[in-house]
Amino acid sequence: MPTNEQRRAAAKRKLERQMVYRQERAKKRRILAVVSTVVVVALVGAGVWFLATHDFADGDASASETPKSEPPKVDIPTEIKPLAKRPTPLAEKVACEYRKDDSTPPAKQVNAPNGADIPATGTVNVTLKTNQGDVPITLDRALAPCAANSFASLVEQGYFNGSPCHRLSTKGLQMLQCGDPSGTGSGSPGYKFDNEVWPELTYGRGYLAMANAGPDKTDPKKGTNGSQFFIVYGSAELSPDYTVFGSIGEAGLKIIDDIARAGDDGSMDPSPGGGKPNNEVKIESATIVK
Template identity: 65%
Template sequence: MPTNVQRREQAKRKLERQLVRRQERAKRRRIGAVVTTVVAVVAATGVVYFLATHDFGSSTDTAASSTAAKPITIPTEVKALPKRPTPLADPVTCEYRTSKEPSAKEGTKAPEATGISSTGTLTATIKANIGDLKLTLDKSLAPCTVNSFVNLINQKYYDGSTCHRIGTEGLQMLQCGDPTGTGQGGPGYAFDNETWPELTYGRGYLAMANAGLDQETQKGTNGSQFFIVYGDAQLSPDYTVFGSLDEAGLKLIDDVARAGHDGSFDPSPGGGKPNKEVKFESVTVG
């Protein structure tokens, strides 16, 4: 049976062991706290690095960068204007029909329709933000179209309008003539195509845009919108050619084409709004 001294010694040793265990546990806790702190710091550093280096641009920005202007090939040879297989009578009578949609500019009137000359040429100048575009209008190709175009110029219909569409692949053209800038606007009247089966297209041509034949009347849907062919244009002969753009003007259009477009008209009819804006400040004849 242990004596009091022995019991005191045993109690002392037990207390010493407990103190040692407590110190070891406290040490482990301190080590754990340090490790936790280090992990937290590393994690925080990683987050800061991620925030500092990661690009949080919107999906639209990403899409825009992925559809940046691609290098395009533009023919340099200007194609001579075509000639009609059979000359038209002189003068001619045109038909300008009221269209279903009102004019994009209130008060626009249709031109005179009788006694329209089908010989000779006129010149017109588009003063645009990109420079002057000098046009030659050929009445022997499309007298009713030239008559309408001059009529709209004289009413300042095109002044202040922008070209709403450019194509850079397949069909290389710049489309203009809608004051609304949407591709939906017209002058409030329509007239027929002035084409022939052998008609082809090439660099430098001015041609009328249209929406095909009217389903009810089976007549033409030409209005105010036109396009400038600056390169390839493998089109069926359904678009009235009425003049040409000079070489200096074509080079200005080339620069617009190389800047690309926003793809807003893809996949059909193709192309999009030019990335480099083309705005008509004024258009004059003579």
């Protein structure tokens, strides 16, 4: 039979076992609580992410992406303006002065055309083969014999082949500008010549005109036409400072209209206006149609 001392020792051991058991249970409860909290936080976070990224409207996650902005609508007139006529016809042949342009190196090496006895009657048909389609144009010698003669010479020398149309304007002045192989807007063929304009000259849809840099700095009475030209497909409230030397018919304008509707990148706003066409335009080749 156990003594009192033995009974007390046994009771003490039992109490110690109970305390250890209780401590282990408490530790397990704490671990379980921490794990449960982590799981709950993770589930809540996953739920927030799901709600934030999922589009419940149609069940398509891609629908929650920001839609791409559409280019602004371009209002293009459909009526082609009758080609301008000189108030006083020129002589059958004229002299043209093609002066060396030292302002910048030539965008592509070519020879200046002959300026003696240039015809001031008749037309020249040219096809601009672009990556967007063929654009037939007609050069009118009676309007601007020097510009028409220069353009035809550049075509024959392959100057425009592989060159971009670097500027599109859709607001106010509606035109596509081409003729600079460098694509910078400052390229020239290495020569320049004077304007062929008159005070009553106005512009409109279907006109082919020369771009210029204003009066010649060396002589304000002289012009700065080179190789750059623009095709007017819509409105063009311009002062009579730009030589009109030909026209574009319905087939070519349809292609230009599609280019215009795609808009521009706005890289040239506010001055001179517009920017590079969103649909890249490149003149792959230019040829005279015999």
